[in-house]
Amino acid sequence: DSGVTQTPKHLITATGQRVTLRCSPRSGDLSVYWYQQSLDQGLQFLIQYYNGEERAKGNILERFSAQQFPDLHSELNLSSLELGDSALYFCASSVAPAGGPDEQYFGPGTRLTVT
Amino acid sequence: QQQVKQSPQSLIVQKGGISIINCAYENTAFDYFPWYQQFPGKGPALLIAIRPDVSEKKEGRFTISFNKSAKQFSLHIMDSQPGDSATYFCAASNEGGSQGNLIFGKGTKLSVKP
Numbered sequence: 001d002s003g004v005t006q007t008p009k010h011l012i013t014a015t016g017q018r019v020t021l022r023c024s025p026r027s028g029d030l031s032v033y034w035y036q037q038s039l040d041q042g043l044q045f046l047i048q049y050y051n052g053e054e055r056a057k058g059n060i061l062e063r064f065s066a067q068q069f070p071d072l073h074s075e076l077n078l079s080s081l082e083l084g085d086s087a088l089y090f091c092a093s094s095v096a097p098a099g100g101p102d103e104q105y106f107g108p109g110t111r112l113t114v115t
Numbered sequence: 116q117q118q119v120k121q122s123p124q125s126l127i128v129q130k131g132g133i134s135i136i137n138c139a140y141e142n143t144a145f146d147y148f149p150w151y152q153q154f155p156g157k158g159p160a161l162l163i164a165i166r167p168d169v170s171e172k173k174e175g176r177f178t179i180s181f182n183k184s185a186k187q188f189s190l191h192i193m194d195s196q197p198g199d200s201a202t203y204f205c206a207a208s209n210e211g212g213s214q215g216n217l218i219f220g221k222g223t224k225l226s227v228k229p
Contacts, residue, residue: 002158033216043159043204043219056216090158092217102147102208104217106158 004107012113018079021110025093032074038087081114121220134192136223138205145207153202195227
């Protein structure tokens, strides 16, 4: 158990809908990363937050957004969902923003199925 | 574009054998190279990591070998066991830069036959 929690575990929704994925980092970790895992694209970085502020952006679609709250939990919002958004979404957490030891620990993931 | 290339895509090894997975990277600014192990239905779990100031790091049956000049690194699993059957991902990041996000290889599915 990495100490990172994600809810829900599974999510099934229809095209055009909007969903919210939730992540709680390990105790003491200030950075939260979101990754998408699909069969064709592999594991891809979406976005990073550090202590409530956006720190880095990767291949995140404009339909997707995220935020980190004062209690350090993070939410990933996916809107106008398309079939191609079906994937596993992982949250990872670490202590440092960058520039230091940055071991990232992954949560169990949320499996999103868009029908 | 920053890339990490991983091979082979799949690997079958007999119990007790050595499993070797290779990765190559392009960005010389990368300074942190972890390996992750992922079982079906689970999140990636950090296995072992290396930084470029050393050429080898060993933890139990797992060893990372790092060749800075060739921009390659590899994972060796000694005395491979059926319980090691999983997908392994190499990754790289630039900890010293402004972004610490990981760039992952495509993964290697390892099957250890009893």
